[in-house]
Amino acid sequence: MRYWPLNFILWVCCLAPASWGVAQAPPPTGHARYDSLIQAGLYLQFPQDVVEMRLLSEATIIEAKRLDLTNELIRLYAERGKMYLDDAPLLDSCLWFLKKAESMLSQADYPEGETLTYLYQGWYYSVVSDSLRAMRNLDRAKQAMQPMEAAMEDSATTRMLGRFYLNLGSIYQAMNHYERAMSHYLHGLPLTQRIHDTITTTHYHVQIGELYRLLNQPDLARTEFEKVLSLTKNGVMPKRRAWAQEQLGELLLTQGNLPEALAHLKDALHCRRSILLPLGPIYLQLGRWHAQQGQADSARAYLTQVDTAELHYRFKTQYFIAWAQTQLAYGHLEHAQSYALQGEAYARQQLNKSLLQQVLVLLVQVLEAQQDWETAFRYQAELATWDRRLRDESQRRTIVEMEAKFDSERRE
Structure with missing residues (x-):
């Protein structure tokens, strides 16, 4: 695998076009090298190389320590922990970094960092199926978020709230609380669209599509995944594009649409290879x-x-x-x-x-x-029961989604 020298990455930051869809950085600290490292991390979302992201994260943490930037360290540790959430063999590393961030919270008045720390801890515990600890961390994240709710006119705060509702919904989704997840998605998506945060908006469509797929509503899921493909044209956010291609392929495969499924799966394979994903x-x-x-x-x-x-x-x-x-x-x-x-x-x-x-x-x-006709009949009877339940729940959840959307629009 090829790794780029840190100086080369920093040089690319000065030349990379705005069309790459780079996320907005936190406010500059006034420390040139540190701010350049932050910008480099944002631009690495384009090639989506996980190892390079981790190496750059480590370099940024070292620089923040040298400058004694407590708030930045809290945020960096929280974000570093989040990097490991999708890496099953390294979940212990995820919790280590999140606990490191938590241990520093008493040294700072930093609600954004507190929110991220507890939010990602909730996500971690939902992944390892510890629902009680997940809910405790979600409650702490909500409490930390409350002082920010009054500053909705500030674009940075709006961006943070958009990310907050996305991550909160993702956690509820992982815990199979689908109604709560959809409510948070429908509350947060308009925020990211309003400030043209394309990266977070794309992730919302990813999560909503996945939720519809779980709710056995394939047509709605497909619409969301196609929105992701539309937002990730021309090499922007290739990791999420690969993910959307995989989801479309999986969805069509389940529906028995094999030719179209294969086309999406081949595109996903090409995309994964091009950005060195597993x-x-x-x-x-x-x-x-x-x-x-x-x-x-x-x-x-x-x-x-x-x-x-x-x-x-x-x-x-x-x-x-x-x-x-x-x-x-x-x-x-x-x-x-x-x-x-x-x-x-x-x-x-x-x-x-x-x-x-x-x-x-x-x-x-x-x-x-x-x-084995007897056992087959028993499974067939259970299958018929699940068929009825899925139809009933699909209808009920459609109503819940409509109610959540109405509530979201009313609060705006």
């Missing part, structure tokens, strides 16, 4: 595509390249489903059942009803092939 998640989806086609050899070729340590918890269910489909195509029924049962266990732990529905369909197929 390929495991996209290999998983390509493996699923071939498994659904009954192309067991091709499916196996992709699935054997997947490192499960790279996969988010939700994708591990899909991993086992894909392997079960592959083994079923080979006619290896016992192996297919074993993989399907592992997928069922993950889906139930996550309370992911859409994935549970998929794995129940697969279990019925495997059990019928084994002529």
